[in-house]
Amino acid sequence: ESLGSAGVVVAPRLAGPAVRLAWCEARMLDGGERVWVPAQGVYCPPSGTVELGPVSVAWTTNGSGAHPESEPALLHALLEATERDQLSRALSEGWSEEGVERRMLRPESLEDGAPRTAALRDALRARGFRVYLFDVTPTPRTRGRVGLPVAAAVLVDADEGPVLLTAGYACAMDRDEALQKALLEAAQSRLTDIHGAREDVAAADREASRGFAEALTEVRPRRAVGAMPDVADRRARTASARVRTVLSLLDGAGFTRVAGVALDAPVPGLHVWKVVVPGMRVSELL
Structure with a gap:
């Protein structure tokens, strides 16, 4: 403690x-x-x-x-x-069906709410990846909620290559930066997995990854990017x-x-x- x-x-x-x-x-x-x-x-x-x-x-x-x-x-x-810390409070039991459905962001809301992230997502899609973005900021009533935007990204290889699925997380001052950094971290995780650069992480269960990837395709996201907090201040x-x-x-x-x-x-x-x-x-x- x-x-x-x-x-x-x-x-x-x-x-x-x-x-x-x-x-x-x-x-x-x-x-x-x-x-x-x-x-x-x-x-x-x-x-x-x-x-x-x-x-x-x-x-x-x-x-x-x-x-x-x-x-x-x-x-x-x-x-x-x-x-x-905030990720631990928002997803205290890890990824759950409820958490995925409640926190996945609507793709069409990115253009206005997070344009830099939207551009990166489109570039990754053009290379054969499926991109899923989430608002993992703790809810307002959560004890210890800081109020900074916290984002998660899941990157899925649509061709089921050597690394099927990776995730990334980030906290930033504004929502677009948090989402973009989370997506970049997911891409980074994929590259380090392929190159075997992480000796401290066990290989992912491919069947479990496939099951999670399939479950993501069935979700109808309801949350808009604008629901994420944004504390960017021009004075700061x-x-x-x-x-x-x-x-x-x-x-x-x-x-x-x-x-x-x-x-x-x-x-x-x-x-x-x-x-x-x-x-x-x-x-x-x-």
Whole structure:
């Protein structure tokens, strides 16, 4: 619970006050106060190097962001942590028949509500893919709802090639950006699957994927893109202003403690942030 976005404590007896663990310094993002967070929620050193204490946390890259500039990297980290939390609240049991039917977006609503996404969808369709987009923003009455648009995309190979189906998810300041990024992530997942670039993900059950793909064709979507929240503000043109907007929304949703760690970058000219948000959840959907 205390690590929230930074990982789940899987062995509580190895993480109690009597256990000697490594800690690292972070700063509160709403005022700069220096705080200490468990190093296992931030770092994952190679075996045989630095000891952080008994392994008690299921480490995750969630809440990480990188960019040539610091503030956009921090914004990236905050949006990713928010995406995984909000997705966990919207689809707490994973993809269900009810969730698919209720959240699938009407294709014809994209042209006006998300034109960039519509253009990308059309390009993918021309290459033989079926595209399904979803509003996976938690409902207004959901506890912990932040109010940022959260999108999901499912990309289906109509020719049933080596990778039948992949999904992508994203959270952003405006709905078009969230939908476009979710669709790009679905395409990215397909490419990494084909190239075997993910050793941490088991191969998908092809029959289950085929069944899900067939079920999607039978859904008559009712939700319009315009139903998704959109918090884009012309005044928040800079990354710093957007970070402040996200922090304000998180505070309003009950996430009052948001800490960040500026990590050492592997190459010059790159900024990397890791955020730790107590109380957040981490969706296991891929």
